[in-house]
Amino acid sequence: MSYPASTRAPSGPPQKGQPQRAGTPLPFQAPFPAGAETRVCGSSTARSGLGTEQSEPSFHPEEGTRVANLRRRIAKLETCVSRAAPSLLGLGVPEIHRHLPGPGLAGGVLHEVIAATPEETPAALSFLLALMCLALKPKPGLAVLVAAQRAFDQWGALYGHGLDRLGVDPGRLILVTARTDKEALWAIEETLRSRVRPAIVSGALASCPDLTASRRLNLAAAALAIPLTLACTEKSSGGSAAATRWRIGTLPASRDRFGTLLNPCWRVSLERCRHGRPGKWFVEWNHVAHRFSLVEGMADHPSAQSTGNLRIAG
Amino acid sequence: MLVSPGKGGQRIVCLNKAARAGGLSLGELLSNARSKVLDLQVCDADPTADADALRKLALWAMQYAPLVSVWDEASCVDGLFLDITGAAHLFGGEERLLADLQHRLRSFGLYPRLAIAGTAGAAWALARYGKRNGMIIPTAAEREGLEHLPLAALRLSEDVLAVLRRLGFRRCGELIDQPRAPFGARFDTGLLSRLDQALGRASEPLIPVVPPAIYRAEVQFLEPILHQEQVLEAARHLLDKLVQDLARDAVGARLIRLLLFKANGAAVSLNLGLAAPNRDALHIAQLIGLRLYRLHCEFETDFGFEAAALHVLSAEDMPDQQARLAIGAHTPEPAELAHLIDRLQHRLGAGAVRQLLAQESHIPERAVRHRKGFAAKASTNPSQTRHRAANAQRAGKSSLPCAEATCSLAWTGNGPAGARPLLLLPRPESADVVALVPEGPPRQFRWRGVRHQVAASDGPERIAPEWWRRTEEATRDYYVVEDTTGRRFWLFRAGLYGRETDTPQWFVHGVFG
Numbered sequence: 001m002s003y004p005a006s007t008r009a010p011s012g013p014p015q016k017g018q019p020q021r022a023g024t025p026l027p028f029q030a031p032f033p034a035g036a037e038t039r040v041c042g043s044s045t046a047r048s049g050l051g052t053e054q055s056e057p058s059f060h061p062e063e064g065t066r067v068a069n070l071r072r073r074i075a076k077l078e079t080c081v082s083r084a085a086p087s088l089l090g091l092g093v094p095e096i097h098r099h100l101p102g103p104g105l106a107g108g109v110l111h112e113v114i115a116a117t118p119e120e121t122p123a124a125l126s127f128l129l130a131l132m133c134l135a136l137k138p139k140p141g142l143a144v145l146v147a148a149q150r151a152f153d154q155w156g157a158l159y160g161h162g163l164d165r166l167g168v169d170p171g172r173l174i175l176v177t178a179r180t181d182k183e184a185l186w187a188i189e190e191t192l193r194s195r196v197r198p199a200i201v202s203g204a205l206a207s208c209p210d211l212t213a214s215r216r217l218n219l220a221a222a223a224l225a226i227p228l229t230l231a232c233t234e235k236s237s238g239g240s241a242a243a244t245r246w247r248i249g250t251l252p253a254s255r256d257r258f259g260t261l262l263n264p265c266w267r268v269s270l271e272r273c274r275h276g277r278p279g280k281w282f283v284e285w286n287h288v289a290h291r292f293s294l295v296e297g298m299a300d301h302p303s304a305q306s307t308g309n310l311r312i313a314g
Numbered sequence: 315m316l317v318s319p320g321k322g323g324q325r326i327v328c329l330n331k332a333a334r335a336g337g338l339s340l341g342e343l344l345s346n347a348r349s350k351v352l353d354l355q356v357c358d359a360d361p362t363a364d365a366d367a368l369r370k371l372a373l374w375a376m377q378y379a380p381l382v383s384v385w386d387e388a389s390c391v392d393g394l395f396l397d398i399t400g401a402a403h404l405f406g407g408e409e410r411l412l413a414d415l416q417h418r419l420r421s422f423g424l425y426p427r428l429a430i431a432g433t434a435g436a437a438w439a440l441a442r443y444g445k446r447n448g449m450i451i452p453t454a455a456e457r458e459g460l461e462h463l464p465l466a467a468l469r470l471s472e473d474v475l476a477v478l479r480r481l482g483f484r485r486c487g488e489l490i491d492q493p494r495a496p497f498g499a500r501f502d503t504g505l506l507s508r509l510d511q512a513l514g515r516a517s518e519p520l521i522p523v524v525p526p527a528i529y530r531a532e533v534q535f536l537e538p539i540l541h542q543e544q545v546l547e548a549a550r551h552l553l554d555k556l557v558q559d560l561a562r563d564a565v566g567a568r569l570i571r572l573l574l575f576k577a578n579g580a581a582v583s584l585n586l587g588l589a590a591p592n593r594d595a596l597h598i599a600q601l602i603g604l605r606l607y608r609l610h611c612e613f614e615t616d617f618g619f620e621a622a623a624l625h626v627l628s629a630e631d632m633p634d635q636q637a638r639l640a641i642g643a644h645t646p647e648p649a650e651l652a653h654l655i656d657r658l659q660h661r662l663g664a665g666a667v668r669q670l671l672a673q674e675s676h677i678p679e680r681a682v683r684h685r686k687g688f689a690a691k692a693s694t695n696p697s698q699t700r701h702r703a704a705n706a707q708r709a710g711k712s713s714l715p716c717a718e719a720t721c722s723l724a725w726t727g728n729g730p731a732g733a734r735p736l737l738l739l740p741r742p743e744s745a746d747v748v749a750l751v752p753e754g755p756p757r758q759f760r761w762r763g764v765r766h767q768v769a770a771s772d773g774p775e776r777i778a779p780e781w782w783r784r785t786e787e788a789t790r791d792y793y794v795v796e797d798t799t800g801r802r803f804w805l806f807r808a809g810l811y812g813r814e815t816d817t818p819q820w821f822v823h824g825v826f827g
Contacts, residue, residue: 119801126736126827142651142688152737155825159738160670160682164725166736166827170670171725174688176658177666187658187666194654250800252769261733261772261794261802264827 071101071275089135089200089227093283093292096268100244101275105131108225109243110217112208114232116249116267121152121233123266124248125204126166128231130285130292132200133167135227137290141199143168144191146176148184151204151233166264167287174198181205185213192220192228201228208232214241245271254284254295263287265295317344318359327359368394372523378405378415383520385438393441395434395520412448432456434520435512439467439486456513461487468508474501486512529567529626531555538577538618542606545574545619549602552624553595566591566632572602575621582619584609586660589687590652591630597653604661655688672725676777678738678823681730732775733794735804735824742821745805752811752818755793759805761822766797774807788814794826802826 090097090104097103105111113131115124132143145158160170176191178184188203201221208230209217218241221228230242249267256262264287269280282295315338316328324344336351348354365384372382372394381397398411405411412428419426429440432453440449443463451459460467463486465478483489489509498506510516531552539545549572560567568591572584586601658667664686671683745761755771773793779785788809796802804824809815 122737122801122825122827124827129736129827156737156739158670159678159735159824160672160725161678161730161734162736162738162824162826163670165734169725170672173670174655175668175670175684176662177668178662183662187662190657190661191654194657195650196654252796252800253802255770259770261770261796264802265800 068102075101075106075275087225087227089131091134091292093281093294095294096270096279096281096283096292099270099277099279100273105227105229106243107227108222109228110214110221110241111227111229112232112240112242112245113229114208114235114245114247114271116247118233120248120250121231122155123250123264124231124233125152126264126285127246127248127266127268128202128204128229129163129166129168131227131229132173132202133290135200136169136172139199141197142172142174144174144176144196144198144201145204146178146184146187146191146202147204148178148181148206150181150206151184151231165287166285167290172199181207181209185209185217188228188230189216189220192217192224197224198226200226203228203230205230205232207234208240208242210238211241218242242272244273244276247271251282251295315347315354316357316359318361368392369523375415376523378411381520381522383522393438395437397520398430408450412450416448431459433512433514434518435469435508436460436514438469439463439512443467454514457490460512461485461490465489468505468512470505470508474505477501528629529556529559530623532621532623534621535619538620540618542603545606545622546599546603548622549624550595550599552622553598556624556626557593557595560593560626560629560632561634563629564631564633565629566593567598567626567628568630569626569628570598571625571627573623573625574619575623577617577620585627587664588652589655589659590649591632592652592656593632594653597656601656601660604657608661608663651688659687675780676730677780678730678734678777682738732792733772733804733826735802736827738824739822742806742823745820745822747805747807747820756795756805756820759795759803759820759822761803766795766801766803768795769798770796777806792823 087107088102088104089107094103100106111131113124113128115121132145136143147158158175163170163173176184176187178187184203184205188201191198191201208214217228217230235245247269249269251265251267253261254263254265263284265282265284267280268283270276270278272278284293284295285291286293315326315330315333317324318327319325320327320341322343326338326340326342326344326347329338329340333351333354338347338350344356368384372384375382375394375396379396379398379401383395383397385393385395398408402408402411405414408430412430416426416428427441427444427447429437429444429448430450431437431440432451433456436451436456436459439460440451440463443466449459465475465483465486467486468489470478478489490513494506507516511518533548533552535548539548556567566588568588570586570588572586574582574584576582584602584605586598586605588598588601592598655667667687668684669688671685673681673683675681743761745759747756747760748758749756755768755773757768759766759768771793772795774791775793777790777792779787779789790806790808791810792804792806794802795805802825803822804826805820805822807818807820809818811818
């Protein structure tokens with residue numbers, strides 16, 4: 001089966017424009033209709049709150065709650081198909097939450113995780129699985145991972161003990177293998193539309209779904225209000241209806257005081273975020289406590305610290 | 315005495331002992347027989363009823379062996395073949411099996427003649443012409459067993475037998491030692507092939523008796539149907555019929571076969587397995603639709619299908635369940651999961667849905683097993699297991715590991731102590747490694763044509779091969795290696811330097827995320 005030519009071809013202008021846009025705070029990606037705005041914004045202060053948010057990222061705490069309220073109402077208007085109450089998948093890092101519309105990844109919408117380079121696909125996949133671990137922790141239920149054959153075939157197959165080491169219980173994971181991206185998308189949609197209600201549905205595709213496919217996934221996910229995460233090797237050329245897009249790069253792992261490798265670390269950049277702002281972080285995944293934390297720059301990376309201590313001791 | 319119409323009037327086809335004692339023989343005219351014996355009981359022979367009865371007996375005999383075949387060449391329906399290869403020990407040996415079979419058949423009012431031999435032909439000959447009932451000859455001793463039997467034991471046609479008799483042959487043994495060429499020229503292939511089959515020189519395929527479908531529904535179309543939608547509609551129609559039968563018996567289908575008959579008589583058959591017993595017409599129709607969708611390119615409709623049949627080959631108990639009153643969030647029902655897995659498997663292929671199971675092994679590639687489908691275990695919910703264990707203790711039972719637990723372990727707490735990669739390569743790939751000392755960690759390695767400078771490494775973790783497997787594998791020293799870009803790999807050195815090999819080889823076995 002062949003892929004559509006448009007998704008395989010490297011896209012010209014939209015990708016080039018991406019890094020420039022990433023640095024500056026984004027305005028709302030999906031402008032809501034004027035009618036909706038007047039209905040939602042009851043007072044003029046609220047409207048000014050929105051305005052301040054657009055011009056400068058830091059705002060008062062009271063205004064912040066008001067803005068958050070407004071955002072929630074707007075989100076409700078936008079995803080009118082949502083039948084279940086949307087749940088949030090908290091990442092546990094306030095610095096990242098400040099860039100997202102709520103304290104965590106929104107449920108019922110599509111989130112894309114892209115590898116910075118094709119060689120960093122394993123890193124993107126493990127970030128995806130870390131998110132899966134966070135989703136599995138609070139509630140019972142299964143996780144479904146739909147993988148297209150081309151997605152990470154060259155890196156081997158998912159290894160049970162490796163998953164366990166990352167924090168995902170392989171006993172709660174259903175692995176679905178599809179031959180092509182198209183079949184994988186079908187399987188994801190079928191899983192979302194079934195009444196199984198897994199805790200999280202994840203996918204691994206060779207290339208991100210295009211606008212139509214991602215809209216379909218959004219609609220299917222909205223009914224369940226569980227997060228839907230997709231790891232892709234390459235970005236689609238067209239637009240995408242995904243709520244967030246994360247780009248994951250590798251980073252040296254953190255060390256314990258004996259110098260052995262401890263936790264995986266990733267270079268995480270939030271490239272696009274509907275109702276939020278992009279950002280870049282160095283993130284460490286604690287596979288025992290199942291928690292993300294920030295790594296404070298590369299200068300005082302644990303490995304550098306440990307060598308310094310050694311020198312003092314000597 | 316049974317008679318059937320033959321040349322010149324009614325002729326005898328079957329006799330009992332009393333009639334034989336009266337001097338009657340097979341093939342005699344009924345009028346002659348009546349003149350010899352006065353009080354004859356005569357019935358008409360009914361070959362089709364005989365065949366049916368024999369088939370029923372064959373199905374009964376499937377308790378002894380999986381392959382049972384009815385002997386019906388030239389319509390002399392009078393015997394069964396049981397392929398007891400590998401089944402005799404279940405009854406305590408071949409003698410006991412024969413004795414058991416004899417006893418049971420006698421209790422049916424039948425007087426069987428039984429024999430066991432290495433070939434179907436020899437067994438046939440011994441059962442009919444052997445010196446005594448229940449003869450057993452070992453494999454490769456067919457020749458000795460057949461030597462003294464009459465020629466009729468070779469399953470030959472009447473005219474061949476007559477010619478052989480005219481040539482002066484009486485016993486099988488006389489025929490076995492003769493040169494083959496003149497017989498090949500004189501008789502058609504039947505003689506030599508029967509001889510070879512009896513002696514085990516040629517194979518003889520047995521046509522097994524197939525148990526009938528438990529539930530079936532058929533439909534004939536006025537005009538041949540061509541389109542996938544029409545096939546689906548027909549299947550749905552058939553399912554509606556079947557579901558009523560299934561519901562009446564409180565069973566659900568596990569294995570369904572859809573047969574589509576072409577105009578030229580050929581049939582396309584479509585087997586559908588289900589993850590759990592099911593009698594939901596809508597769900598099964600959906601699965602058929604998905605399967606048809608997957609097959610659409612190999613599906614040749616030529617001139618269309620003119621009939622369709624749906625057989626349920628395997629059914630399991632499926633008691634009615636009270637429909638749940640669904641308010642708000644509910645836990646996933648096992649049925650929903652089974653439906654989803656069915657749909658995914660039928661669209662993507664049988665092996666598409668898998669579950670990972672932990673195995674008790676230190677060898678990384680053997681420590682995980684993939685299982686088709688998904689069986690949710692109780693251990694998925696830790697609180698539930700604890701509850702169950704407490705219950706078991708309260709009941710005074712020691713918490714024995716269940717059969718499931720012995721073959722696959724729980725994931726948490728049983729894993730290996732060392733680091734394990736997220737992605738394991740299907741087979742280790744060799745890498746060129748530069749190390750400071752032969753027994754040390756790598757400093758630089760080249761894998762898939764790319765050179766990686768090692769920034770840090772952890773290890774070694776030594777994994778020795780399993781001595782009880784008698785493999786030629788070497789001891790592996792595993793290292794977690796991080797290159798300067800931050801990517802981490804799982805490398806191992808095969809062979810202990812100095813003890814097992816002088817030039818240890820390096821392999822990449824996995825990638826960390």
